[in-house]
Amino acid sequence: MTTLEMLPNEIFVRCFEYLNSIDILYSFSQLNARFNKLILSIQLSVDCENIEQPLFDQFCKILSSNEEICKQIYSLHLSNENTYWQIQQFLSRLSHDQFIHLQSLTLTGVTENNFELIKSILSYLDRLTSFHYTGFDKQIDAIIFLLPIMKLKLLTIPKLPDNTNVINKLSSLENLTVSSCNQNQLTSIWKNMSQLKYFKIGTWDHHNFTEDIFAKLSYINDAIHLTHLTIDYFSYDNDSLKMILAKTPNLTNLKINIYYDGNAIRASPWENIIRSYLPYLINFQFVFSYTGDTECCRIKMWFAEFYEKFWIKEHHWYTEYVISNRSARIYTIPYISNTYRIERETYTYGNSLMNDVDRFDKITDLVIDVDALEEEIYPYYFSHIKSLCLTKSQETSRIIKRTQFEFLKTIVNLSNVISLNIRSVNRSIKPSILLNILKESQHISSLTIDRIYLKYLFRDNQLCEYLTKTIRKLEIFSMKKILFNNLNEFKEFCQTFSSIQQLTCIIDNQEYIFYLFKYLSQLSMLNLQYSNQYDYGDVYHFNPLWLEDSLKELGEIEFIKSSKGIKIYLSRKYQTSIGS
Numbered sequence: 001m002t003t004l005e006m007l008p009n010e011i012f013v014r015c016f017e018y019l020n021s022i023d024i025l026y027s028f029s030q031l032n033a034r035f036n037k038l039i040l041s042i043q044l045s046v047d048c049e050n051i052e053q054p055l056f057d058q059f060c061k062i063l064s065s066n067e068e069i070c071k072q073i074y075s076l077h078l079s080n081e082n083t084y085w086q087i088q089q090f091l092s093r094l095s096h097d098q099f100i101h102l103q104s105l106t107l108t109g110v111t112e113n114n115f116e117l118i119k120s121i122l123s124y125l126d127r128l129t130s131f132h133y134t135g136f137d138k139q140i141d142a143i144i145f146l147l148p149i150m151k152l153k154l155l156t157i158p159k160l161p162d163n164t165n166v167i168n169k170l171s172s173l174e175n176l177t178v179s180s181c182n183q184n185q186l187t188s189i190w191k192n193m194s195q196l197k198y199f200k201i202g203t204w205d206h207h208n209f210t211e212d213i214f215a216k217l218s219y220i221n222d223a224i225h226l227t228h229l230t231i232d233y234f235s236y237d238n239d240s241l242k243m244i245l246a247k248t249p250n251l252t253n254l255k256i257n258i259y260y261d262g263n264a265i266r267a268s269p270w271e272n273i274i275r276s277y278l279p280y281l282i283n284f285q286f287v288f289s290y291t292g293d294t295e296c297c298r299i300k301m302w303f304a305e306f307y308e309k310f311w312i313k314e315h316h317w318y319t320e321y322v323i324s325n326r327s328a329r330i331y332t333i334p335y336i337s338n339t340y341r342i343e344r345e346t347y348t349y350g351n352s353l354m355n356d357v358d359r360f361d362k363i364t365d366l367v368i369d370v371d372a373l374e375e376e377i378y379p380y381y382f383s384h385i386k387s388l389c390l391t392k393s394q395e396t397s398r399i400i401k402r403t404q405f406e407f408l409k410t411i412v413n414l415s416n417v418i419s420l421n422i423r424s425v426n427r428s429i430k431p432s433i434l435l436n437i438l439k440e441s442q443h444i445s446s447l448t449i450d451r452i453y454l455k456y457l458f459r460d461n462q463l464c465e466y467l468t469k470t471i472r473k474l475e476i477f478s479m480k481k482i483l484f485n486n487l488n489e490f491k492e493f494c495q496t497f498s499s500i501q502q503l504t505c506i507i508d509n510q511e512y513i514f515y516l517f518k519y520l521s522q523l524s525m526l527n528l529q530y531s532n533q534y535d536y537g538d539v540y541h542f543n544p545l546w547l548e549d550s551l552k553e554l555g556e557i558e559f560i561k562s563s564k565g566i567k568i569y570l571s572r573k574y575q576t577s578i579g580s
Helices: 009-016 020-027 033-039 053-065 087-092 112-124 140-144 165-169 183-192 210-219 239-245 268-277 296-307 309-314 370-375 402-411 430-441 451-457 461-470 487-496 508-521 544-550
Strands: 046-047 073-079 102-110 130-133 154-159 175-181 198-205 227-237 255-261 283-291 317-321 328-333 337-341 348-351 365-369 387-391 420-421 446-450 473-477 503-504 525-531 555-563 564-571
Touching: 020 033, 020 046, 020 053, 046 564, 053 087, 073 087, 087 102, 087 112, 112 140, 112 555, 140 154, 140 165, 165 183, 165 525, 175 183, 183 198, 183 309, 255 365, 296 309, 296 317, 296 348, 365 370, 370 402, 402 430, 430 451, 451 461, 451 473, 451 487, 451 555, 461 487, 487 508, 508 525, 508 544, 508 564, 544 555
Parallel strands: 046 073, 073 102, 102 130, 130 154, 154 175, 175 198, 198 227, 227 255, 255 283, 337 365, 365 387, 387 420, 420 446, 446 473, 473 503, 503 525
Antiparallel strands: 283 328, 317 328, 317 348, 525 564, 555 564
């Protein structure tokens, strides 16, 4: 008996709490009778979102060989994003009545192809209390009808049902997240979801807020249980805000991102709303953005109102703001959004009372104008950036200097960056600078470039070697349907990006599509985007049957069409390398 096996079961159970259930099953299932029994005694939370295809296949085989494990899964996350056709694979391999104890189901990036299979399994999940669904949104009513409505407490959907009678059935919900919501739907929510405590809206569309809707709202009871409200995007309208927030008297937490366009950002309307309708509000987090004339004295006068007694002394809501040529923004600290943009000629007015707070702790997506790096005056540091996009607001041919790269390192922790987008700075970034960025950002696996930049990449052998080792996801933008000028360029591409698993591009040559799958041995998804120059309905002229037949020796193929393009998925039987 090894030292590890001498540990009591309670220690293993505690250790398992820190592991993804897939790792637990892969490492301990079938190890011995003791671990098999132990696995069947714990609840399993399975997250397949970011796992590699071989591990996912092995996980499915484990479940297929032991139905008892399926009964232990209480939380399951399947995703079509960054993976190959995952939802379809999983649901088609396993019996629908195996997950009898499933309480939480998350389906990310659902396509129309998945829809019937999803409907067939939902009727078996009578213990479901949490359901999260993003992607295909054409038949949300049918999905909701199949859910155990009376037990459901948490729901995430891309949009609310078109049929208000379906909304009426969601009376037991306590937590609702919806990507978009109009005023009619909001009225139905206030009327029928009396138990709602947490409500998050992606985009709130108030433009059809008619007098009739105002009248309906006045007769609806207040949402007395609602304590948390989040609105990710709202185009400012004071009357709509007052009418809605007047129905939330017990709100304690409000997060809101408002675009004022040309309207003045003033504190007094907000103070009136809070004093009149939100007496219990404790946490108020916001980003208020303005586009228009940014005459400095006038903007400063507006924002100074947020530093008065009501905001600082009474509520401890601290703000700071930035002003650039055509825009201004004031926000509470810490910053609530996960995206941020640094523009050239931007002036930041910090708050010395909050110097010890990591104001940008939540930001994962950062866009930087490279000309702003030349100014070398940005005062803050971004620690948790995963997606970095370099842009250029002015059309100049100036090359990015080494000093700009050095300054970039002083404001961004590059070690966490996974995705890099240099599409807008192709003419300004030397291959040597790109190589330095990649070396500093050791976790980058996704790259977005313009087609014209390919020829510059191929001239630098050291950069090509680095791209071969690191890049798994590649996006190439182009206004033309020709990705390769000749066969030599195609070979250079396949050698440089031999490790990519996902490729997004514009290409209208079915032979090149075939050869990309043949010679890029890791490629499992080819996303063919429509060009803006053409009607999206008549861009790609390849023969799907020919391509399917040509690739059958490599594996099973699936086509998914949308208004943006065509995705081709390949589930490989084995791998092929260039030159074979």
